[in-house]
Amino acid sequence: LQRDAKGQYLFDLLCHHLNLLEKDYFGIRFVDPDKQRHWLEFTKSVVKQMRAQPPFTMCFRVKFYPTDPAALKEEITRYLVFLQIKRDLYHGRLLCKTSDAALLAAYILQAEIGDYDPGKHPEGYSSKFQFFPKHSEKLERKIAEIHKSELSGQTPATSELNFLRKAQTLETYGVDPHPCKDVSGNAAFLAFTPFGFVVLQGNKRVHFIKWNEVTKMKFEGKTFYLYVSQKEEKKIVLTYFAPTPEACKHLWKCGIENQAFYKLEKSSQVRTVSSSNLFFKGSRFRYSGRVAKEVMESSAKIKREPPEIHRAGLVPSRSCPSITHGPRLSSVPRTRRRAVHISIMEGLESLRDSAHSTPVRSTSHGDAFAGPGRSGRAESSERVAVIADESYSPADSVLPTPVAEHSLELMLLSRQANGAPCSIEEEKESEAGTPAEAEGELRALCPGGLGPAQAQQVNKFLLSVLRLLLVTVGLLFVLLLLLIVLTESDLDTAFFRDIRQTPEFEQFHYQYFCPLRRWFACKLRAVVNLLIDT
Numbered sequence: 347l348q349r350d351a352k353g354q355y356l357f358d359l360l361c362h363h364l365n366l367l368e369k370d371y372f373g374i375r376f377v378d379p380d381k382q383r384h385w386l387e388f389t390k391s392v393v394k395q396m397r398a399q400p401p402f403t404m405c406f407r408v409k410f411y412p413t414d415p416a417a418l419k420e421e422i423t424r425y426l427v428f429l430q431i432k433r434d435l436y437h438g439r440l441l442c443k444t445s446d447a448a449l450l451a452a453y454i455l456q457a458e459i460g461d462y463d464p465g466k467h468p469e470g471y472s473s474k475f476q477f478f479p480k481h482s483e484k485l486e487r488k489i490a491e492i493h494k495s496e497l498s499g500q501t502p503a504t505s506e507l508n509f510l511r512k513a514q515t516l517e518t519y520g521v522d523p524h525p526c527k528d529v530s531g532n533a534a535f536l537a538f539t540p541f542g543f544v545v546l547q548g549n550k551r552v553h554f555i556k557w558n559e560v561t562k563m564k565f566e567g568k569t570f571y572l573y574v575s576q577k578e579e580k581k582i583v584l585t586y587f588a589p590t591p592e593a594c595k596h597l598w599k600c601g602i603e604n605q606a607f608y609k610l611e612k613s614s615q616v617r618t619v620s621s622s623n624l625f626f627k628g629s630r631f632r633y634s635g636r637v638a639k640e641v642m643e644s645s646a647k648i649k650r651e652p653p654e655i656h657r658a659g660l661v662p663s664r665s666c667p668s669i670t671h672g673p674r675l676s677s678v679p680r681t682r683r684r685a686v687h688i689s690i691m692e693g694l695e696s697l698r699d700s701a702h703s704t705p706v707r708s709t710s711h712g713d714a715f716a717g718p719g720r721s722g723r724a725e726s727s728e729r730v731a732v733i734a735d736e737s738y739s740p741a742d743s744v745l746p747t748p749v750a751e752h753s754l755e756l757m758l759l760s761r762q763a764n765g766a767p768c769s770i771e772e773e774k775e776s777e778a779g780t781p782a783e784a785e786g787e788l789r790a791l792c793p794g795g796l797g798p799a800q801a802q803q804v805n806k807f808l809l810s811v812l813r814l815l816l817v818t819v820g821l822l823f824v825l826l827l828l829l830i831v832l833t834e835s836d837l838d839t840a841f842f843r844d845i846r847q848t849p850e851f852e853q854f855h856y857q858y859f860c861p862l863r864r865w866f867a868c869k870l871r872a873v874v875n876l877l878i879d880t
Contacts (some may be wrong), residue, residue, distance in 0.1 A: 347392055354388035355757040364654040368423040373409030376402065379683050382592045385409060385599070389634050411520030412606050413540040413638065419645040422653050428457075428506040431513045434521070438479040441518040441549065448485055450512060451477040454490035457505035458657070462494040502657060518544070524597045526570065528584040536570070536586060536597060538604035539637075543572060545584075551582070557609040564621050565598040567591050572601075587855040595621075597629055606633040613637050735786060781874055833859055 353374070361369040374386040386404065387395060396402050408430040413429075418424045432454055434440045435447075446717045454477060459467075472490040473481070497505065513519055517839070521544060523535035528547075535546040543560055547554035554828065555574050561581075562573035568591055574582040588594035602619050610616065618632040636644070831837065832845060833855060845851055 350393070351392055351395050353386045353390060353392055353395070354389060357388055364426075366421070366422060366426070367648055367650075368418060368420055368641070368645050370636050371408055371412055372421070372426070373407060373412050374404050374405045375409075376404045378592075380590075380592065381660055382590065382596060384596060385603075386635075410604065410638070411540050413608070416507055417515055417642075419648050420652060422655055423656055424503075424506060424510060425657070428509060431510065431519075435477060435513075437477070439518065439521055439523060440513065440516060441521075441546075441551075443515050444485060444488070446512065446516065447478060448488035451475075451485075451511060452490045452497055452513070453505045453509035455489065455493045455498040456500050457502045457509065460502075461498050462490075517554075518546070521546070522600070524588070524593070525598070526588050526597070528587075529585050533600045536587065538601055540608055543601070545586075557605055560605060562618075563598055563605070565594045566624070568594050570594050570597055595629060598629075602631055603633045606637065607635070608638050610637045611639055613640060650673070670786055829859075 357369070357372075357374055358617075360374070361367075361372070366372070374394070375383060376386060377383055381407060382647075384395070386392065392402075393400075393422050404626070408427055413425060415424060418427065431440065435450060435476065440450075442868055452473070455475070457474065461582075470486070472493070473483070473486045475488070478485075500508070518537075518539075520539040521535075521537040523537050523546065526533050526534050526536050532547060534552075537544045537546065542554055542556040544551055548681055559574050559576055560573045562571075564571050564573075565588075570586045570587050570588060572584040572586075574584065582701065605617050613636050616633050616637075618630055621629045657828070832842060835842075
């Protein structure tokens with residue numbers, strides 16, 4: 347990428363690579379060194395949005411879930427949405443009953459391994475695959491039973507379509523949870539869906555607010571405010587607290603974009619939104635892109651031969667399959683290949699350890715707000731995973747962001763070739779030391795011994811003060827111009843005439859302005875005479 351390449355260029359390049367036309371539902375996500383997620387902004391430079399060093403690790407994700415995924419025009423789009431929802435199911439973001447979970451998993455099996463074959467699929471074959479954060483033998487038997495008896499003969503495309511239709515009916519379809527706390531200090535997850543704003547606590551959806559009822563969203567520091575106007579002119583303000591100011595800003599941006607995409611009729615209705623009531627303070631953000639109605643109208647006009655889809659087979663591991671496009675790594679030189687694998691896996695490690703990507707289970711739902719620790723991951727790997735009979739929570743997910751096993755093997759081989767430690771535990775320990783060292787370097791570069799976070803806050807404060815001064819000077823200048831026009835010009839409009847005839851203005855003109863003008867003229871003449879004499 348060139349340094350000035352915009353996010354839109356990279357996104358268009360990727361969609362062209364995938365042969366994807368219905369691209370408005372998707373986006374590019376990345377995680378910064380502070381483990382905070384971000385959506386790549388298409389109107390800004392890619393390099394300027396990154397706080398890490400290249401090569402950058404990014405993820406292709408569904409950003410706006412289709413209101414009706416079965417109505418998507420092209421099969422390639424449905425397949426990509428299918429992969430995303432399957433990933434949501436795998437990470438515990440899609441809440442559902444056990445019966446629904448078994449049906450969804452059976453659709454995945456049918457789509458990716460085909461019809462049941464006794465010769466290829468021995469007893470207990472469904473237990474070799476990981477569909478959910480938790481499994482039970484009862485659930486695995488139910489998945490195999492549905493796959494054997496109800497789905498025989500379905501093509502991959504048909505199974506994926508049925509999967510999407512079923513997933514769309516669930517309450518948490520399209521949920522991308524943001525961990526927060528309510529005013530009582532209870533852990534909660536906020537999310538934006540195609541139909542409105544959702545608040546999840548434990549296994550329950552405690553709030554659902556339609557998009558036409560949301561009147562305003564704003565944030566101040568870590569505090570997020572949602573203004574709601576319901577029937578009978580009843581107004582409500584919901585308040586939640588994010589883990590960090592950056593997480594709160596990300597939550598606010600996601601809310602602004604989702605409301606614009608799903609609520610507005612035309613993209614021309616999009617307006618720049620400020621996080622503060624004062625126009626010289628706070629963050630300003632504008633959604634750039636088409637809205638849902640325009641996207642559906644554009645999709646209806648697509649006329650081309652359906653592109654070929656290279657489906658990835660389901661493998662018996664904890665890794666989620668991904669679409670197989672693009673050149674093989676064998677085309678890259680061997681020395682370069684080793685460096686690429688190391689840098690890519692370092693990025694994937696940072697994505698996997700992100701505290702804001704997948705909510706991680708702790709001892710109680712109230713503790714789910716805290717980030718995961720290494721000891722917590724070790725304990726969770728020893729715990730027996732059993733899905734609840736009724737539903738499971740996004741806070742129950744104990745699985746990290748999946749990493750392909752072949753990539754992990756290549757990483758270990760490349761590290762071994764360089765004399766580095768090969769065990770996963772040693773790799774985790776070496777990765778854990780990297781952020782601290784980088785933070786120490788940044789702190790040493792900051793004046794006065796300030797850390798990067800403190801320096802950033804100081805810069806924001808100075809910028810706010812500078813904006814305030816500029817606005818004040820501008821207002822005073824405008825008032826001065828208006829005063830000169832009122833007192834010195836010959837304009838005789840009705841507006842100026844009414845002002846000049848008021849007693850207050852006449853008193854100001856004769857008692858203050860005229861003496862000030864004479865004093866200023868006297869001083870100006872004295873300065874001119876002094877310059878002439880010298």
